[in-house]
Amino acid sequence: MANNDLKKQKIFCTTSEAAEILSISVGTVQLWVDTGLLEAWKTPGGHRRITRESINRMLHHKPAAVALATSEQPGGALRVLVAEDDADLRLLYQTVLRHWPMGPLVEVVDNGIDALMAIERFRPDLLFIDLDIPGVDGFQMLKILNGKAEHAGMTAVVVTGLSRADIALRGGVPANFLVLPKPISFEKLLSIASALWELKAHRAGRTVA
The missing domain is CATH 1.10.1660.10 (Multidrug-efflux Transporter Regulator; Chain: A; Domain 2)
Incomplete structure (x- = not known):
């Protein structure tokens, strides 16, 4: 004391x-x-x-995270963190991800500060991040996360409305992060999540139906 x-x-x-x-x-x-x-x-x-x-x-600081879907086996569920400041897109993420077949555990935040706090607390397997988010923007966050051993198991995917030229003018993002354009292709995001889910299940010795 x-x-x-x-x-x-x-x-x-x-x-x-x-x-x-x-x-x-x-x-x-x-x-x-x-x-x-x-x-x-x-x-x-x-x-x-x-x-x-x-x-x-x-x-x-009170994180403004929104928890979504639950899983019958939370310890083995795919953990997905979404960092997006557009309210309509956050709602769209919530609506779509709730129906993904692997039943992911999902948190949605609207700024970089809450995203960093959620990364520590939630330990996501997959991060979908916009580059233009308040607090700490996606450019800065990805450059710092890149190469950090404690986050080596997390896959980060940039989903942005910026052009490749605009991204380059603002310093770019590390080459090992996938960059996808808006409008969001949820089919593409699901394919990424499914591959990660299969890998996680394989490592845990489970079979994906």
């Missing part, structure tokens, strides 16, 4: 202390620092010091 009280009084926290306070991994703390969700500076020795004020902001 005394140790927790001391942390509350500190203006700056170490990465490990921030992870403990926020109940997330050290790797996620580093990710949130890289995306600007947590304010930090480095000591002369290269150690991060994170402001308690920014930690408190994240503690009180």
Whole structure:
């Protein structure tokens, strides 16, 4: 208790202390620092010091996630996260994904901050992300997620209304992420999800009907 009280009084926290306070991994703390969700500076020795004020902001942030379909076997269900700021498209995702044959567990968020929090908490197998989302945009998020070992099992698919030229002008996205145009082809998204579901079932020793 005394140790927790001391942390509350500190203006700056170490990465490990921030992870403990926020109940997330050290790797996620580093990710949130890289995306600007947590304010930090480095000591002369290269150690991060994170402001308690920014930690408190994240503690009180209420994710606007919408949980959808459930599965008879939640532990083995395909987990899908959708990050899309257009309300009509979010509703369309909810309507269509609810009827996918593998019965995925789905969360829908409308901004990059909630998306990053959901990635840590929900641990999606598949992420559908628009590039122009508020908070932390898709460009920044994908560049930081790229190559992170803790997210190596997550497949990210960009669904955007931007042209390839516009994407290139804004710095592009890592080459290993699939980019699909809007209007959304849910048939294509389903084929991607089905392939991932079969792979997940194979690894778990299950048979896909």
